[in-house]
Amino acid sequence: MQENEPVDSLKDVIETPLRDLEYVTNLLITKGSEIGWSLVSAILTLTVGFWLANRIRKIVEKRMIARDVDLSIRTFLIPIINIVLKVIIVIFVVDRLGLNASGFIAAIGGVGLAVGLALQGSLSNFAAGILIIIFKPFKVGDYIISQGLEGTVESISILNTKLATAKGQVITLPNGNLFNNPITNYSVKEFRRLDVNIGISYDDDFEEAQKVILEVLRKEELVEKDQNMTVEILEFADSSVNLAVRCMIKNENYWTAYWRLHRNIKYALDKNNISIPYPHTEMIVRNSSNDQLPIND
Structure with a gap:
């Protein structure tokens, strides 16, 4: 064993x-x-x-x-x-x-x-996004201005809002900053006021210029005829009498009307021999014989 x-x-x-x-x-x-x-x-x-x-x-x-x-x-x-x-x-x-x-x-x-x-700012942006959706100070497609920036609202996401500008740029704004700052919304109302400020010479007849410009407004199909149209003296400037031209335009037609009116008002004033002055300076030169010789620049 x-x-x-x-x-x-x-x-x-x-x-x-x-x-x-x-x-x-x-x-x-x-x-x-x-x-x-x-x-x-x-x-x-x-x-x-x-x-x-x-x-x-x-x-x-x-x-x-x-x-x-x-x-x-x-x-x-x-x-x-x-x-x-x-x-x-x-x-x-x-x-x-x-x-x-x-x-x-x-x-x-x-x-x-x-x-x-760690991301408290992002949480505030998220909360602001919810408030934007609830209170609707603007929506996608509206034209707004905020913090010196303007454009058409392209999207409202969880943390930010994107604006598309007329220059083809896209601006991204944090929802928190956007909601906590003043917002100008041009799309809430159906109509938007179009302002044209133009100067005429002190030698020109204001009533004639007013008549010419009002005729331009009446002929422009994009101007709302049942809304107020105004052509009045805005201020007396150094070289011109500045006129305020005001009319109402539908939001979707604003920029088209803006370019048309500026062009057509210029043509109409030229046709009626109403000048649009440019800044100039008048100097007076004194010689030894005390004669005053005006020199226009």
Whole structure:
């Protein structure tokens, strides 16, 4: 019996690692298949879920369009709906993987709190965006002026508002700054007043100039005839009598009427020999014989 002991111990030395290796292999196969199936299931769920989220977003957007929901509200709410749907899908996938979904939600909340403290300005912009949507000081398509900047509102997003200028530029304004500063909205009313300031010579007849300019206004089809039309003296300047020309134009016709009236008033004044003076200086030179010689520049 003693002679067989070395053989038995050698056999145990060889078989024991083999049994351990077999156990580990079976465990890996079993767990690996479970983990692999969970991963495949999670990926499929995520893919299908994101596809469904996009479909829901498109359906909601179409319903909003069909119900004639304001474009400003649509452009603001649709991205938020999209984000919320995708966050719900991610939480569901985390739960399918066997992870602690509540812990994941708590982690997201903690990260969100930290990011919120770091980006307080962005949160104020988000809050201002909500207030803009609720109180509607302007909407997409309106022509506004704020903080010395002007343009047509192109979009109102979660954090900022974009203005398209007449020069073809796009100005991005933070919602917080925009909401907390005065806003001039030219699109709220149907009509907008067009101002033309023009000077005539002191030697010209004001009533004749008034008659000529009023005739130009009456002939211009873009000028609203049932609204007040004014041509009066605005001020007495150094080199001219400045006239204030005022009339009402529909918002969509403003710039077309602006260019037309400036051009046509100039043509009409020239045709009637009413001059538009330019600044000039009169100097008087005294010579030794006390004669005064005027020199016009």
